[in-house]
Amino acid sequence: MPVHPLPASLDTSAASPLRHDLIATLDRGEAIHLDGSGVARVGQACLQVLAAAQACAVARGVGFRLDDPSDALRHMIALARLESALAPNG
Amino acid sequence: MNFDEIQQIFFQECEEGLATMEGNFAAVRQGAYDTETINTIFRSVHSIKGGAGAFGHERLQAFTHEYETLLDLVRNGTLVLTPALLGTIVSAFDMLSDHVAAARDGGTPPADGAMLARLIEAAHAPEPQAAQDTVTEAATVSTGAVGNDFDDLFEICAPAPSTGDGDGGDDGFDDLFALCETPATDETGDGWHITLVPGPTALDHGGEPLLLLRELAALGAEVTSCDLGNLPTLSDLHPERAYLGWTLTAPSSVAEDDIRAVFEFMGDVDLRIVRGANAEDEAPEALPIANAPEAASAPMTDTLPPSSAPQPVKAAASPDPAATVLPPEAAAPRTAAAAVQTIRVDLDKLDRLVNLVGELVITQAMLAQRLSEHQLGGISELTDLDHLTRELQESTMAIRAQPMKTVFSRVPRIIRELEVETGKRVRLDIEGEMTEVDKTVVERIGEPLTHLIRNAVDHGLETPAERLAAGKPEEGVVTLSAAHHSGRIVITVADDGRGIDRKRVRAKAVERGIIAADAILTEEEIDNLIFAPGFSTASTVSNISGRGVGMDVVRKNVQALGGRIGISSQLGHGSSFALSLPLTLAVLDGMIVTVGEQTFVIPLGHIVESLRPDDDAVKSLGATASLLDVRGSYVPVHRIAEQLGIAGAIADPTQAVLIVVESDHGQAVLMVDSIQDQRQVVVKSLEANYEAIHGLAGATILGDGRVALILDVDALISRWRRDPRHGAPQLELAA
Structure with missing residues (x-):
């Protein structure tokens, strides 16, 4: 899996x-x-794209x-309380 | 309220925000700052950015966006505040001020390309520099301590030891979550419950709702859940629309106004703030909410913790029936007592009120006069009216009072620019910036004050090399202070520079023909020569000061405000210029005197004493000149009647009343026929109602309806000193 x-x-x-x-x-x-290791800046727009992608994957x-x-x-995910919405599955 | 009026409020708040930033930069420079200082600077920029977007000032918005990004990295500890970074931030602040001014005045925005590049470059600095490079040690300690910034919280908990369940990873993620779940609200359950749903367009114009969460977290709020109910499927999702909403709690100690202030200029947001433990019952029940995972079930991996897909979870309701749920309107009064509430009033309305109160004071005085003519001057109702009128007047004047901070906040930038222009190093110390003074004084003192500061740096302070050679610190100090003193405000501009070289000043004055070569002058008189028109001792004329066209204008401007300038200086140790100004220009305490058939008002601030002299206390010098022996000092007697061309006045000083006054030129005696009264009078401007007249500061209407002219003591004595033999035969219209 790439x-x-x-x-x-x-x-x-x-x-x-x-x-x-x-x-x-x-x-x-x-x-x-x-791989999120290179992320330096993150805002709501991308977090909600990721959350929608996770839901779609599920x-x-x-x-x-x-x-x-x-x-x-990690800080922004925690701040926005999106840990569950971006949690791994499968 | 129309668009322009709202925008005007935005620009006023921009000014306030810029002033706040300037004050905080001063704290940063002195090392007396903490996380909240940086947060405050960030919030000011954030508010300006929000308003700029709302009102369509795209260049301002674009600039603040990059500025805000950099500040955000500083406040969350990603970037360490080194002197170089502080320099960039302060330079950007100056440009931000220019941007705001351009947006407000409809001017061309400054060329900010280079500064934007600096901001972006600084924001992408690869690694934080070592702690010893920080602006101060204190700052490092302060930001490293447990602050109220949410990011700081994560910085602290990130290295926490793992619970070690064998899944690998040691970054303390569980502890992180556990810490996140620590209730931020107080144990009474009486905290705030905040529901925040940014509207679909909240991401437009660079908007970033997550920054609101961070702002709220900085206040002590905790994000308890994220509402994903409106999040569409990935294929239906518009990438630049906002879909998320959040529920937060905040301690009851946080003022509701502070919470609402976070959303200032954030137009597209649905905000609900409720106090009380049952508040969550008020939350929309249909919205699914994603909660944080249970701490105990979170795995110790470097992958986000597994969980099923977001499940709709209804927010837990507190069973406590005793807790109260207040609607926002009802909750507001609970915080009102703690918060200072303000309203904005059109200045014209305020000036009309001040004018009407002035008229009321005059009418009250006329009424008192009429009643006294009928032996009714002592009735208690009149006394009550007098007290009420005076109280009303003082209260009205207080409305116009503004802190000197408004003026002082512009000075650091002037100093920064002067440092660049002169190559000198300057530390600015500001004291008494909250001292209040009438708005007119605040508005008009800026120019003379600026010139004095420029003069202090350009002429007063030595170059770094000269200072080192003189055994002084390389960095010069300019001190700016304001204080109330004897019913006046005294603003002082002092430096620890070279001081006034009186030999050089005197020689220059002789060379310029300002004084005779053999003139005998006191040190004070020599110092005052620098206010003479055309005087300059600058070796080289610079574009900062030194053209010799400034200090005389400074004095005129200060005098126009009813003020005076005093100088004290010590060669090699520095100089101090003290501006003494009335607190308000609208009323003054004065002595009502008569000269011939005329009535005048002498401002009480000038008067030292009044007396009817003995025959041997007055010494005649020729036919018209006299000196009064004031406890061993001979003070020249100034005959007002002669200078103003008034007939029928008493000519013999021993038959007149002599009033000793203090002026810019030292003590003098004003000769009048009699003293009528001592009272507060309402100043009517001659400039506004007629035209400026040299020697007169204004006019007033007395209780009997007559107009009395208010003497400009300094101007009268100044002229008399210049030509004591020939007083002006008539009142002279000022040029």
Whole structure:
């Protein structure tokens, strides 16, 4: 399962390409496996794309993993109380 | 209220925010800062950004976006505040001020490309620098301590030891979650429950609702759950629309106004703030809410903890029936007592009120005069009316009072620019910035104050090399202070520089023909020569000061405010310029005197004493000049009637009343026929109602309806000193 590295900047402008990539992954029937170690900035737009992707993966019965989140990413996920919504499955 | 009026409020709040930032930068420079200091700076920028977006100031918004990003990294500890980074942040602040001014005045925004590049570069600095590079040791300690910033909380808990269940990973993630679940609200359950749902467009114009969460967390709030009920499927999701909502709790000690202030200028947000343990019953029940995972079930991996898909969970309701649920309107009064509430009033309305109160004071005085003519001056109702009128007047004047901070907050930037222009190093110390003074004084003191500060740096302070050679610290000190003193405000600009070289000043004055070569002058008189028109001792004319066209204008401006300037200086140790100003320009305490058939008011602030002299106390010098022996000192007697061309006045000083006054030129004696009264009078501007007249500070209407002119003591004595033999035959219109 290829690991998809998340970009350093996950601000609002990054939400659209991220969504596009995740839809493509799911459409290929692949599990989503993300590497969050390089994320320096993150905002609501990308977090909700990730949460929607996780829900979609659950619905399709494929895996979802967000590994090695950077401090910045981890902080924002915790701050927004999205730990469950971005938790791994499968 | 229309769009322009709302926007005007935004710009006023921008000014307040910039002033707040400047004050906090001063604290940072002195090392007396903590996490909240940086948070405050961040919030000011954040508010400006929000308003800029709301009112369509795109350049301002774009600039604040990058500025805010950098500040956010500083406040969450990602970046360490080194002197170099502080320099970038302060420089960006100056440019932010320019941006705000351009947006407010409709001007061209400053060229900010280079500064934006600096901000972005600083924000992407790879590693925090060593602690010894921080601005101060105190700052490092302070930011490292348990602060109220949520990110700091994570910084602290991140290295916590693992519970070690064998799943690998040692980053303390469980502890992190456990810590997150520690209730932030007080144990009484009487805290705030906040429901926050950013609208669909909340991400437009660089908006970032997560920053609101961080702001709230900084206040002590805890995010308890995230509402994912509106989140569409990935394929239906619009990537730049906001879909999430949050529920938070906050301690009851947090003021509701502080919570609401976080959302200032955040237009597209649905906010609900409820106090009480049962408040969650008020939350919309249909919305599914994703809660934080249980701490005990979280695995110790470097992967986010597993969980099933978000399940709709109804927020837990407290069973405590005793807790009260207050609607926002009812909750507000509970915080009102703690918070200072303000309203904004159009200045014209305020000025009309001040004017009307002035008229009321005059009418009250006229009424008192009429009643006294009928032997009714002592009735208690009149005394009560007098007290009430005076109280009303003082209260009205207090409305116009503003802190000197408004003016002082602009000074640090001036100092920064002067440091660059002169190559000198300057530390600015500010004292008494909360001293209040009339708005008119605040508005008009800026220019003379700026010139004095420029003068202090340009002429007063030595270069770093000169200071070191003189055994002084390399960094010069300019002290700016304000204080109330004897019913006036005294603003002082002092420096620890070279002081006034009186030999050089005197030589220059002789060279310029300002004084005769053989003139005998006191040290004070020599110091005052720097206020003479065209005087300059600068070796090189700079674009800062030194053209010799400033200090005389400074004195005129201060005098126009009813003030005066005093100088004290010690060669090699520095100089101090003290501006003594009235607290308000609208009323003054004065002595009502007569000269011939005319009535005048002498401002009480000038008067030292009044007396009817013995024959041997007055010494005549020629036909018209006299000196009064005031306890061994001979003070020149100034005949008002002669200077103002008033006929029928008493000519013999021993038959007149002599009033000893203090002026910019030392003591003098004003000769009048009689003293009528001592009272507070309402000042009517001659400039506004007629035109400026040299020697007169204004006019007032007395109780009997007559107009009395208010003497400008300094101006009268100044002219008399220049030409004591020939007083002005008539009142002279000022040029």
